[in-house]
Amino acid sequence: MAREPHQIAELRRELGERLSAFRKAAGLTQGEFGRLTHRDRSSVSHIENGRAQADERFWRLADDRFGARGSLFAAFEELETARRDHAEHAKSRERRECRAKVESLGPLRTQPWAPPESRDLDRVDDELAALELARRVEASDVGDSTLTALEHTFDELAMSYCNTPPAVLLERLRTHLAYVERLLDARATLAQHRRLLVVGGWLSLLAATVHIDLEHTAAATARLRTAVALAEQVGHDEIRAWSYETEAWRMLTDGDYRRALELSRRARHAAPPGSSIAIQATAQEGRALARLGQRRETYRAIERVHELVSPRKRPDQPEHHYRYDPNKSVSYTATTLAWAGDPAAEEYAREVIARLSPSEDVGRWPRRVAAANLDLALALVAADRPDEACDATRRALLSGKVVPSNRWRAAEVIHAVEAHGLPEVTEVRELYEETRRPLTDPL
Known part of the structure; x- marks a missing residue:
């Protein structure tokens, strides 16, 4: 063993x-x-x-x-996730070694080589089968059409992030990361190998984000390290900056605000000028400052975000996790002001909710609506309206779109409202505890 x-x-x-x-x-x-x-x-x-x-x-x-x-x-x-990831890497490595051995046997390859059937390969979904077909049609190990398909797949996964259950998205990411790893030892031009490293970096970064949502600490750390390592190999400052920003968000959710501030500034300095990550890193810096109680610096960060956003047009795919949507700045302002204890957050949070509900956009941005309700709740606490804060928190929790890594925001409001002794907070507390329970065994 x-x-x-x-x-x-x-x-x-x-x-x-x-x-x-x-x-x-x-x-x-x-x-x-x-x-x-x-x-x-x-x-x-x-x-x-x-x-x-x-x-x-x-x-x-x-x-x-x-x-x-x-x-x-x-x-x-978390342990099982780490074990599965290790097993997938081991299987992928074994397949590469077997393939190398088969190819070394000489000229019997009159047909394209195919790996032996196994339970693992039987589970490969249609997406992966399509990528493999594109690769074989190229009559080479790593062709441009294969890489283009992988890049398009990453974009589709990044757009799915905002409305797909994290556990579902994670399984798809694992499948494609395993495929990228399999191709890394294949024959390719330098340009093709670089593209493969870049898409591997993006997929690793998105997987780390999903692991953070699910509170898989060790797996998230490993994915972020991989993303940074790949970014450094190809000199991709954007992926490197996003990796720092993602880790900054994790530090914020863990309560390590000074470390979050440090990482946000590192991301901002690494970010290409005018890029989406340049805006996002500035926004993350403002959140960290708000948590540290540095109001003047917080308001300056908010101003910088609005200055960076104002000349930008809305992207064709605003739901893409790594393409900054200017409309997102309203949500950001609501969160940052709420964390700074500024009642003005209420106006911004209500604007977000009004924009997205009950329009069809609520289906595209369910997490943004849930977060806006939590921002509203915190602003209402600051305005000494605990009963309304309870209602907003209840709406967020009932939506089912508050991911595990964001539940602390609901707990923060509940704790503040409990100090007022309102009877209705008991129901909200019970609802919160219900969301923390693991799913019942389907068997």
Whole structure:
């Protein structure tokens, strides 16, 4: 059996430590907990020490038994994500090695080489099959039509980000990243190899963003490192700047505001002048300043964003995650003012909601509408209108479009409203807790 990578072993050890802490807090011995999960004391000990694995049912039961509110199961899912990614990379590497061996056998290749059938290949979707067909038609390992198809696929995935469930989008990204990895060792011109590295960098960056949405910390870190490494290989400042900005957003959601400010400024300095990331990095800097309570600098950042946006026309594909939509500046202003505790955020948040609801745009921008309701709620808290803040938070949570990494924003409003002792906040708190629970086992 191949040795487990250090990153996965460390995640397994940390998960075991969490389990041990919850068990001890519940006052149970390893033997007592083992009986609840149909395991003996020794098995529980091995799981807690990171020396043994446990299945999904075990972690759902443990999370429920200890009242962990999804934190134990989320840690298990992060471990599983890392394991799947490692397995996919290993399979891809094995296929490349097998292909190289077959091609080294000589002139029997009268037909295009095809990898052997396997369960893994049987799951490859129609998108990947189309890319592979384009590659073979080129009669070369990496052709221009294959690269163009990959680039178009990335654009489609980036446009799907705003209205596709993160877990669904992540599976598609994994498929295409595995395909890119398979092509990296193929024969190609320097120009083709560079294009492949660039699209691999973009796909890695988007995958990192989705991992952050799902709170897959280790996987997000690995994807961001890959994106930066690929960007540096080809001198792609835009991908590098987006990587810093994405990490800055994660630091904001984690509460490390000074680190978020540092990364935002690094992204701004790396960004090509006039690019979408130049605007987004400036906006992220303003958010970090707002969280740090630096109001004067926050307002200056807001002004800079509006100056950068004013000459820009709306892009043909405004839903593309990496093409700045000027209309987004209103949402940004609402969020930043709300985080600065400025009641003026209410006007901007209501403008966003009015623009997108009940028009057809609400289907294109569901997360933006949910975020606007959270911005509105925070502004209403600042205006001492907690009952209306409760209503806005309820609307955001009921939409089902508040991703895991953004739930803290709802919790922030709920905590502030609870201080007023309103009875209706109990219902909103229950709704919030419901969104944090892991999905029930379909079996």
